[in-house]
Amino acid sequence: MASISSSPRTVEEIFKDFSARRAGLVRALTLDVDDFYSQCDPEKENLCLYGHPNESWEVTLPAEEVPPELPEPALGINFARDGMQRKDWLSLVAVHSDCWLLSVSFYFGARLNRNERKRLFSMINDLPSLFEVVTGRKPVKDKPSVDSGSKVRNNGKRSLDGQAKNNSKLMDDNDGDEEDEHGETICGSCGGTYNSDEFWIGCDICERWYHGKCVKITPAKAESIKHYKCPSCCTKKGRQQ
Secondary structure, X not given: OOOHHHOOOOHHHHHHHHHHHHHHHHHHHOOOHHHHHHHOOXXXXXXXXXXXXXXXXXXXXXXXXXXXXXXXXXXXXXXXXXXXXXXXHHXXXXXXXXXXXXXXXXXXXXXXXXHHHHHHHHHHHOOOOHHHXXXXXXXXXXXXXXXXXXXXXXXXXEXXXXXXXXXXXXXXXXHHHHHHHHOOOEEOOOOOEOOOOOOXXXXXXXXXXXXXXXXXXXXXXXXXXXXXXXXXHHOOOXXXX
């Protein structure tokens, strides 16, 4: 393992490390699954599945030092192998491996600030989990909300935490009418109509809505904006942000 002094430190470096370790684990649980399965002999001692920064994987004994240099994967994955259906056992290993990948990343990210941690998790969350890969489940797409940039009736502005001030409820209760309800929303910049696949942001001054790309605001950047003022309102004198 790498020493702490040479550990990844920036969000990008930590995400690169996460992606490489994840790639190794994906390989173990898919392309190399027969080899992985055979190495997890229940007759052997406690075994762990490791993903390494060079995109390789390894089934081996846990680290001997206490406490370990890095968070450790689930111990003894081999013991449950023959007591479960193969697909169920692989799913269980995948879930524990997802937890391990997150713990390693946030171990490296201990010195990150709040916004950096949020950005790191957002980058990680854009990738399918190992559990989703192994089980073939597709990631569930979030329902549109004001926080994800969708227009919600009777909700004009974003609050400090990015939720709607009057009603922060996601549109789960009427997703069948979603396009009809938001279809009249028009971007204040390009005139384009609402599309649930695009990021939108609402102005706290004029209450108009904009495509994030039209006003050069990304979802990550929006997280740090307390009150958003659109370009049009920025040019008007006498307005307070």
